[in-house]
Amino acid sequence: VGLHTFYADRILNITRNIDVTPIVWQDVWDEKVELPPGTIIQVWKDSSDQAVFGSWAAYLNQAANEGYNVILSSPWYINYISYGKYNTNASVMNLEFFKYYEVEPLRGFTGSDEAKKRILGGEACLWGEFVDGTNILARLWPKASAVAERLWSAASVNNSEDAQFRLDVHRCRLVRRGIPAQPILNGYCGNYEEGMARSMVNDPAFNYEDAPIMSETF
Numbered sequence: 001v002g003l004h005t006f007y008a009d010r011i012l013n014i015t016r017n018i019d020v021t022p023i024v025w026q027d028v029w030d031e032k033v034e035l036p037p038g039t040i041i042q043v044w045k046d047s048s049d050q051a052v053f054g055s056w057a058a059y060l061n062q063a064a065n066e067g068y069n070v071i072l073s074s075p076w077y078i079n080y081i082s083y084g085k086y087n088t089n090a091s092v093m094n095l096e097f098f099k100y101y102e103v104e105p106l107r108g109f110t111g112s113d114e115a116k117k118r119i120l121g122g123e124a125c126l127w128g129e130f131v132d133g134t135n136i137l138a139r140l141w142p143k144a145s146a147v148a149e150r151l152w153s154a155a156s157v158n159n160s161e162d163a164q165f166r167l168d169v170h171r172c173r174l175v176r177r178g179i180p181a182q183p184i185l186n187g188y189c190g191n192y193e194e195g196m197a198r199s200m201v202n203d204p205a206f207n208y209e210d211a212p213i214m215s216e217t218f
Contacts, residue, residue, distance in 0.1 A: 005032075008031070012035065012036055012039075021038050022038075025042055026043050038069070040071060040120065043060055043071070043072050043073065045074055046074055056072065056074035057108035058108075060105065061111055064109075067118070068118065069119075070120065071123055072119065075100065076125060077127065078139065078144060079130075098146060098160040100147050101147075101160050102150075102160055104155055122150075124143070141182070149166075149167070164185065172189035175189045176189065
């Protein structure tokens with residue numbers, strides 16, 4: 001911790017002398033490093049190393065209420081893989097990755113309206129230990145689409161039963177465009193799958209090095 005604290009402090013001192021807004025992992029705040037005004041804290045752990053914080057929701061409250069802007073990524077690490085579905089109190093139909101969709105960042109938030117404005121948004125993250133060019137797109141999509149809809153939608157838009165069909169359509173849209181997004185439901189995307197006659201994975205429109213130059217007329 002001492003070495004990391006020293007390193008973070010030196011880096012933040014550099015940012016004080018240039019016109020940038022620093023973003024730090026929550027670890028830096030845990031270690032009591034003095035943060036420049038306007039620093040953004042990224043909350044990335046399920047629970048903090050500090051005993052006072054029971055979960056990411058409590059951490060979010062504390063950071064925003066103390067005047068820091070916050071980005072949340074704790075519940076959206078999409079490198080975790082489970083089989084099939086997961087159960088909730090209301091349903092057993094939700095596919096496993098809809099746990100990302102059903103997160104509501106402000107559900108446990110107890111701060112003021114002003115503090116709520118300091119929660120800037122969220123980020124889907126993917127650890128790369130077991131990811132490379134052969135599987136990164138399938139690992140990302142369409143899980144990242146579930147995170148995106150959650151973050152772009154009102155809190156009242158939260159029915160994952162409905163969302164699974166919406167995102168299944170979007171998954172096929174990605175496949176048609178040559179992105180090998182993994183399946184959501186048990187169907188398939190017609191004959192657009194990679195290797196089939198109508199697959200667009202090799203279409204010049206989606207392979208920029210080979211794409212024809214489009215002329216424009218004004």
